[in-house]
Amino acid sequence: MKLCHLADSHLGAGDNHPRRAPSGLTVRQEDIIRSFVEAVDRIIEIKPDVCIHAGDLFHAVRPTNRIMAIAVEQFHRLASRHGIPTVIIAGNHDAPKQPHIGAALEVFERIDNLYVAARGEMIRFTLADTAFFALPHCLTTQSLKEQLALCRPDPEAAHNVLIMHGVAAGMPEFSMADLGEQELPVEVMNRFDYTALGHFHNYCQVADRAWYAGSTERLSQSEREIAKGFLMVGLDPLEVKFEEVSTRAMVDLETIDAAGKRGDQLAEIIKGRMQDVDSSDKIVRIKVEGVSPETLKTLPADTLAELKQKAYALDIRFEKEKDETAETLDRPAIGQLDKSFVQFLETVDLADFDRDRLIREALKYLTTPE
Ligand SMILES: [Mn+2]
Structure with missing residues (x-):
């Protein structure tokens, strides 16, 4: 069984870049799309038995129609036209915060040969001799716990593969400082022959048989020194190889x-x-x-x-200038947190609240030193 594992494409990100391409997208949005499409092209050439996308395909819960169309085209190519069974799960960026909104990925459920886990519940299926457990981002820690309890390898299967999105528990270095990111226990990963992880943007190994594929383009300066691409995974015996795609310096x-x-x-x-x-x-x-x-x-x-x-x-x-009495302006952790909070609010039904006031008050709280 040969797998290709990618994650965190964040399609739609880069919309704050000041320059637009003739397509109407910003040039940075085009970069991020280009790297993802290059990864898809290469995976089609490699023709693995199964392709896995481990979450955050989209940068936002509501991608624009253009971004949706681009993503549908690529997954249709992979799964239907080229016949590569493909699995995709929702990550914290593209999973809705409220169930009635639904994930954009639900639209993809109609694509042939594509397995989509985006409704807050683990889906389990067998391809050839291998059992797959695809666990999307869950809305609450309680539902995550219930879904994790269902991730029990099938002793009848030749291999068992788990797919999840979040922070490996007890390893804060894999946190993206996003609100709502979920913690994934390593002991669950250790039950499986391979765990395909998404969320942390630099590809790396997390446990004996668990890997983050990393993002397909750089999303922040903290990723500048790390190559981007996807993983090629052989299961018998376990062998993981990184495949690089081209990115902007x-x-x-x-x-x-x-x-x-x-x-x-x-x-x-x-x-x-x-x-x-x-x-x-x-x-x-x-x-x-x-x-x-x-x-x-x-x-x-x-x-x-x-x-x-x-x-x-x-x-x-x-x-x-340094002023002994003043706080430094450089507060990177808060910088992430306030952005995530505003993004989070966009996904919440605030009918009874004054949204602007809530943002104002929250940002005051987040940026004021103790
Ligand atoms: Mn994520």
């Missing part, structure tokens, strides 16, 4: 110290650094420390705008 430039510099001097330094890395086809991040109000005031806006125009993507972070 991400660069984190050395921090610039702005102390004692005027804005125009600072802009020239940033310009020089950008030329050194040839930023025209890269996602570049640069941090500037020790920025005084004067430096900020004398920053030439047109030079910065021009640099942003020339780069594929440029993220300049200005940090205030």
Whole structure:
């Protein structure tokens, strides 16, 4: 039995990129789609016995119609046109927070040769000699517990494969700091011949026979040094091999110290650094420390705008001068949490609440130091 295991394609992500392609999608959304399609192309060439997508196919609960159409086309190619049995589960990004909303993936249930687990319940099926247990994202910890209890390998099957999405329990390094991410006990994984995991974006082994496939493109700077792609898995004997797909380069430039510099001097330094890395086809991040109000005031806006125009993507972070009494501006964990909270609210029925006020109050709470 030969498997291909991929996950976390996050189709639709990148919609905040300022530049749009002729398709109407942003150029970054197109990158993320391109890497996913490249993975599908390669899997079709490899022609495994089964292909597994371990969750977060979509970046959001409600992907746009265009993104839906692209995803349907690719899974129709894989499963129906090329006859590769394909399994797909909902992850925390594409599972609804309320059952009546339903997952976008439910639409895929009509595709031939595609097995979809997106309704909060484990589905179990046998392909050739192997039993598959596909556990989608669950709405509550209680239902997760009940569903995990049903993940019992079939002693009659030659192999048992488990598919799940979430954080390997007790290993916080695999957390994505998302609200609602679920904890997956390693002892359940250890019962199976292979566990195909989704959620953590850098491919890696978690237990003796459990792996994260990683995402098919980079979704944040923390992934810049890790190759992206999918896993090829042989079950007899267990053999896992990483297959890389092409992605856009991400660069984190050395921090610039702005102390004692005027804005125009600072802009020239940033310009020089950008030329050194040839930023025209890269996602570049640069941090500037020790920025005084004067430096900020004398920053030439047109030079910065021009640099942003020339780069594929440029993220300049200005940090205030160190003030012993002030909190640092850099609060990465909160940065993730406030975004997830706003995204989470979009999925909740807030009929009786003032949504804007709730967001305002929550963000105040999340960003105010204790
Ligand atoms: Mn996830």
